[in-house]
Amino acid sequence: MPLHKRKQISLDPGLRRDDNKEDEMEELEISIEDQQEAIHHHAEHSQERWLLYCALISAFLAVAAAISGLYSSHFANEAMLEQMHASDHWGYYQAKGIKAMLTEMRNDEKPSDALKAKLDQYHKEQQEIKDQATEEGKASSALLLQHESLARAVTAFQISIAITAMAAICRRRQFLILTAILAASGSIFMITAFL
Numbered sequence: 001m002p003l004h005k006r007k008q009i010s011l012d013p014g015l016r017r018d019d020n021k022e023d024e025m026e027e028l029e030i031s032i033e034d035q036q037e038a039i040h041h042h043a044e045h046s047q048e049r050w051l052l053y054c055a056l057i058s059a060f061l062a063v064a065a066a067i068s069g070l071y072s073s074h075f076a077n078e079a080m081l082e083q084m085h086a087s088d089h090w091g092y093y094q095a096k097g098i099k100a101m102l103t104e105m106r107n108d109e110k111p112s113d114a115l116k117a118k119l120d121q122y123h124k125e126q127q128e129i130k131d132q133a134t135e136e137g138k139a140s141s142a143l144l145l146q147h148e149s150l151a152r153a154v155t156a157f158q159i160s161i162a163i164t165a166m167a168a169i170c171r172r173r174q175f176l177i178l179t180a181i182l183a184a185s186g187s188i189f190m191i192t193a194f195l
Contacts, residue, residue, distance in 0.1 A: 038165055054168040054176070058161050061183055065157035068190050072150035075193075079143035082136050089133035096126040149193035156186030 100122035107115040160182035167175035 038169060048171070050173060050176075051168050051171075054164050057176075057179065057183075058164045061157045061161045061164070061179075061186075064183075064186065064190065065154050065161070068150045068153040068157060068186070068193075071193070072147050072154060075143045075147040075150065079140045079147060082140035082143060086133045086136035086140060089129050089136060093126055093129040093133060096122050096129060100126065146193045149189050153186045153189035153193065156182045156189060160186065 100119055103115055103119045103122060107119060160179045163175050163179045163182065167173065167179065
């Protein structure tokens with residue numbers, strides 16, 4: 001369905017949708033921004049003070065999700081670059097191996113000290129390249145672990161924002177307990193990414 005035909009639903013329980021079949025067929029879409037707007041709207045028009053705290057909590061969680069998302073992307077990009085460098089070095093390693101094999105074949109036909117020295121040099125260079133490629137592969141894996149941890153943090157923060165919106169709309173303070181648990185788990189994922 002084209003984007004301009006998608007129907008946004010309101011999070012306000014006072015507004016009702018028509019129950020005709022055409023509405024049922026349309027795709028429903030709820031964005032984090034809409035949820036935050038609904039929380040702020042309810043907080044401004046409510047006499048209950050805790051709803052104002054819901055709005056503040058959702059704003060802080062959105063900032064934490066944005067920071068986690070930024071660093072998650074950064075670590076994913078760095079991991080990809082390290083993996084590309086490792087692949088380049090493995091290609092260079094193979095090229096040195098082919099040169100060593102050709103030199104060894106020439107040495108078998110006509111043995112010489114110069115070819116033997118060149119063969120030893122190729123094997124030494126090949127080992128150095130292998131060590132470097134292995135090190136870059138390990139660095140890429142470590143960066144990917146940081147990316148995954150931060151991606152989990154983003155998910156936890158976004159879900160906690162949605163649950164905060166549900167708490168404000170449904171006027172259920174109990175939902176804030178789940179928000180706190182998810183926000184804490186998101187914070188733990190975020191912190192472990194940097195350790």
